[in-house]
């Protein structure tokens with residue numbers, strides 16, 4: 001453990017710079033405690049899977065990272081800024097579960113519209129549109145109306161929109177839900193390509209076998225983090241052969257535990273010490289809502 005560095009304002013996790021560091025996240029929605037004391041780090045350039053059953057709090061956690069969740073306790077730092085900071089608006093892309101593109105426009109029209117909304121003009125706008133079409137392999141359907149696309153193509157359009165600002169971090173909420181296995185695989189290949197090009201990806205899913213595609217895993221259940229590690233560490237720690245089996249093992253063995261079952265305790269305490277003592281890490285930054 002090389003510690004979590006603060007001198008330069010850059011958090012690290014075992015020497016790796018972090019894109020996201022969160023400590024002690026708690027959220028209550030209505031009367032439900034949706035997140036309870038969640039702490040984790042996401043290394044820069046990693047493809048990280050946020051996995052857990054429906055309703056366990058994945059969307060809520062992603063909303064905390066985006067700085068759009070109200071009633072949050074704890075700290076989240078994203079690319080060295082408080083979550084939701086104005087400086088992150090073009091550096092973080094967010095693909096929500098809800099439809100976020102216009103069905104009656106073509107792919108190209110959607111991309112041009114959202115590029116203009118980002119403030120891109122002239123050749124910069126055209127370059128951004130051409131770049132994202134290439135990144136997500138949409139050239140063949142660029143002139144097609146979005147409502148006539150297949151589920152997989154539609155997901156790619158949402159992804160393309162999120163990539164227009166060339167974000168350093170891409171946060172995606174169940175982007176593969178409802179897609180058939182082949183299309184899911186193709187989409188994960190796009191994510192892997194983006195990861196290799198240096199983008200950090202935080203991708204939620206309730207399909208455990210998607211863990212195979214991730215560099216690191218955050219396993220959640222009922223608002224708590226069960227594990228924060230890579231797949232090999234998870235399988236070794238639980239003595240299992242699949243992430244699904246490992247998840248069940250953790251649920252059985254970790255009932256009532258306040259600590260994630262698989263994570264280096266020293267890492268979490270280092271995160272706590274850093275985040276709790278750094279003034280700039282207040283969860284709601286001054287810029288929030290500005």
Ligand SMILES: Nc1ncnc2c1ncn2[C@@H]1O[C@H](COP(=O)(O)OP(=O)(O)OP(=O)(O)O)[C@@H](O)[C@H]1O
Pocket residue numbers: 029030031032034052053054055056057058059060061206
């Ligand atoms: N606006 C809300 N008010 C009250 N409770 C809410 C609200 N939104 C979500 N919840 C509750 O918070 C819990 C976590 O929801 P969340 O959407 O974060 O889970 P999820 O893991 O993303 O689920 P899914 O995989 O089905 O999208 C659920 O019990 C849900 O019912």
